[in-house]
Amino acid sequence: MTEAIAGPEIERLIQLLAKLPGLGPRSARRAALHLIRKREALLAPLADAMQVAAERIVVCEACGNIDTRQPCSICADLRRDQTTLVVVETVADLWALERAGAMKARYHVLGGTLSPLDGIGPKDLNLDRLAARAADGVKEVILALNATVDGQTTAHYITDLLSHLGITVTRLAHGVPVGGELDYLDEGTLSAAMRQRTGMG
Amino acid sequence: MTEAIAGPEIERLIQLLAKLPGLGPRSARRAALHLIRKREALLAPLADAMQVAAERIVVCEACGNIDTRQPCSICADLRRDQTTLVVVETVADLWALERAGAMKARYHVLGGTLSPLDGIGPKDLNLDRLAARAADGVKEVILALNATVDGQTTAHYITDLLSHLGITVTRLAHGVPVGGELDYLDEGTLSAAMRQRTGMG
Numbered sequence: 001m002t003e004a005i006a007g008p009e010i011e012r013l014i015q016l017l018a019k020l021p022g023l024g025p026r027s028a029r030r031a032a033l034h035l036i037r038k039r040e041a042l043l044a045p046l047a048d049a050m051q052v053a054a055e056r057i058v059v060c061e062a063c064g065n066i067d068t069r070q071p072c073s074i075c076a077d078l079r080r081d082q083t084t085l086v087v088v089e090t091v092a093d094l095w096a097l098e099r100a101g102a103m104k105a106r107y108h109v110l111g112g113t114l115s116p117l118d119g120i121g122p123k124d125l126n127l128d129r130l131a132a133r134a135a136d137g138v139k140e141v142i143l144a145l146n147a148t149v150d151g152q153t154t155a156h157y158i159t160d161l162l163s164h165l166g167i168t169v170t171r172l173a174h175g176v177p178v179g180g181e182l183d184y185l186d187e188g189t190l191s192a193a194m195r196q197r198t199g200m201g
Numbered sequence: 202m203t204e205a206i207a208g209p210e211i212e213r214l215i216q217l218l219a220k221l222p223g224l225g226p227r228s229a230r231r232a233a234l235h236l237i238r239k240r241e242a243l244l245a246p247l248a249d250a251m252q253v254a255a256e257r258i259v260v261c262e263a264c265g266n267i268d269t270r271q272p273c274s275i276c277a278d279l280r281r282d283q284t285t286l287v288v289v290e291t292v293a294d295l296w297a298l299e300r301a302g303a304m305k306a307r308y309h310v311l312g313g314t315l316s317p318l319d320g321i322g323p324k325d326l327n328l329d330r331l332a333a334r335a336a337d338g339v340k341e342v343i344l345a346l347n348a349t350v351d352g353q354t355t356a357h358y359i360t361d362l363l364s365h366l367g368i369t370v371t372r373l374a375h376g377v378p379v380g381g382e383l384d385y386l387d388e389g390t391l392s393a394a395m396r397q398r399t400g401m402g
Contacts, residue, residue, distance in 0.1 A: 013253075023221075031224075050247055054245040054248055068210050092231065
């Protein structure tokens with residue numbers, strides 16, 4: 001039935017587009033029509049960009065970031081602080097910190113968090129290499145993990161894992177988001193922000 | 202700055218994805234990461250599907266539908282009622298009617314509606330060919346246009362355009378959507394549904 005509407009090629013395009021996060025069957029059809037209308041300006045370039053990405057993107061063997069070079073641009077950048085390692089759960093978190101320009105150091109992507117309920121244990125994360133990298137001239141490991149139960153469990157596990165190295169292990173501050181209104185914040189955040197209050201410097 | 206995060210290839214992929222309707226800059230990044238994670242299962246097939254679409258999709262010279270064949274599958278399907286022509290604004294509307302299985306006839310895609318405010322006049326729509334097709338053995342033209350001001354203006358224009366042919370010109374019924382609750386419907390729809398009430402069978 002649906003196949004007869006516009007041929008199997010368009011149906012296949014719609015079905016694949018619908019697998020993207022944020023697109024459902026209906027918006028995938030809209031996206032497919034938009035692509036076909038803008039064939040020269042968007043469809044052909046996007047097909048090329050995806051081809052290039054599929055062929056050339058590699059996972060950095062040092063940190064777990066993705067890039068088209070090995071090691072990745074960040075690991076290869078010697079201007080970055082080589083004594084600090086920022087541990088993140090995912091490449092998306094790495095990108096978020098880079099966009100913020102939060103810290104010009106190197107990263108270590110775990111690929112997830114410990115989650116006993118989902119059967120994710122230490123062996124499933126990029127932890128062996130973290131211990132090896134931390135032992136190689138690093139003075140501080142910053143745990144930039146999500147403030148979730150699994151994220152905090154993982155933070156404590158890593159703190160134990162690295163304790164014998166005698167390096168500083170820190171985590172991101174909790175507090176009021178910049179621009180945030182107190183009235184809309186949960187009690188846990190407000191308590192943490194109060195406990196960790198800082199001088200008016 | 203952003204370029205340094207993951208190389209220009211990934212940035213380009215994100216920028217192109219962000220041009221899809223329904224995706225913004227943030228969701229385009231999420232989509233790009235998802236694609237890269239599922240390189241074999243999704244990224245490479247989607248690149249192929251887009252390549253095929255970019256190379257093979259054509260606009261049907263008869264009706265304005267898109268397909269990989271000329272004329273399109275619907276125009277080529279002789280089992281469809283050849284005496285009825287369903288006029289729609291866009292290919293998306295054609296697909297919607299086909300999904301509904303509303304009418305096994307042929308279509309005519311206008312490519313928009315008359316819209317003096319946006320500078321869209323009769324010459325910008327697929328109207329000349331509509332008149333020619335309607336004169337060629339068609340008994341009824343169904344105007345399946347949106348129930349907007351522009352859609353209705355266009356419907357009246359087409360009715361005038363075809364008046365000399367002596368064929369029946371109809372439009373879709375207004376009324377209560379199937380499954381709809383009266384309490385949530387606007388007054389215009391309720392009035393139309395009341396005026397066009399039908400017998401209980």
